[in-house]
Amino acid sequence: xxxxxxxxxxxxxxxxxxxxxxxxxxxxxxxxxxxxxxxxxxxxxxxxxxxxxxxxxxxxxxxxxxxxxxxxxxxxxxxxxxxxxxxxxxxxxxxxxxxxxxxxxxxxxxxxxxxxxxxxxx
Amino acid sequence: xxxxxxxxxxxxxxxxxxxxxxxxxxxxxxxxxxxxxxxxxxxxxxxxxxxxxxxxxxxxxxxxxxxxxxxxxxxxxxxxxxxxxxxxxxxxxxxxxxxxxxxxxxx
Numbered sequence: 655x656x657x658x659x660x661x662x663x664x665x666x667x668x669x670x671x672x673x674x675x676x677x678x679x680x681x682x683x684x685x686x687x688x689x690x691x692x693x694x695x696x697x698x699x700x701x702x703x704x705x706x707x708x709x710x711x712x713x714x715x716x717x718x719x720x721x722x723x724x725x726x727x728x729x730x731x732x733x734x735x736x737x738x739x740x741x742x743x744x745x746x747x748x749x750x751x752x753x754x755x756x757x758x759x760x761x762x763x764x765x766x767x768x769x770x771x772x773x774x775x776x
Numbered sequence: 777x778x779x780x781x782x783x784x785x786x787x788x789x790x791x792x793x794x795x796x797x798x799x800x801x802x803x804x805x806x807x808x809x810x811x812x813x814x815x816x817x818x819x820x821x822x823x824x825x826x827x828x829x830x831x832x833x834x835x836x837x838x839x840x841x842x843x844x845x846x847x848x849x850x851x852x853x854x855x856x857x858x859x860x861x862x863x864x865x866x867x868x869x870x871x872x873x874x875x876x877x878x879x880x881x882x883x
Contacts, residue, residue: 689872691820698875698876698877699812699863700874701865701871701872701873704870712870712871714871715777715871748819753825758826758867758868759825759826761808761867762825762826763810763812763820764822764831766820767819
């Protein structure tokens with residue numbers, strides 16, 4: 655059974671850093687692209703970043719240069735290092751699995767974690 | 777960046793109604809579109825991918841159509857568990873973008 659288990663959220667001051675993790679048991683993690691998607695309180699969905707099975711990455715313009723996505727295939731874990739955090743980064747962050755290995759289905763998200771709340775405030 | 781719009785932003789409907797939601801892309805995306813359902817406090821759920829393909833396990837009352845810039849999600853006979861917010865997403869190019877959502881609530 656596919657599971658996506660996020661952790662690492664919490665309250666952080668503006669300008670601070672936080673590292674999110676997503677443990678992904680139940681499937682062959684190394685064979686799938688993985689993404690982070692966030693949702694600000696009461697707002698819609700915003701894609702944040704994707705990492706392919708070979709480690710290639712893409713970012714939303716709003717986080718480029720501040721966030722770094724990475725993966726550890728030996729531990730079936732996805733990460734999001736968030737630096738220079740701003741108030742508008744406050745959101746629930748979801749880890750999401752790509753539906754298949756290759757484009758375009760790698761960009762459809764067939765499983766999602768429960769989400770982890772990141773609050774940026776002084 | 778490709779901008780996604782949805783209409784209506786909200787719709788009030790009754791059980792058994794047919795509901796349609798439209799999604800428009802600011803430029804052509806071929807068939808690279810997904811639809812997700814999100815219930816309050818829950819993670820989104822993939823309903824439709826590649827514009828018209830039903831995700832495994834999703835009831836057949838959901839259907840998707842369209843290509844290029846204009847897409848539609850239809851619910852043929854609304855069920856109580858279908859009251860939720862629906863989002864479209866384009867996958868044709870980075871950055872991936874979602875529509876603003878359409879809330880389906882009880883009339």
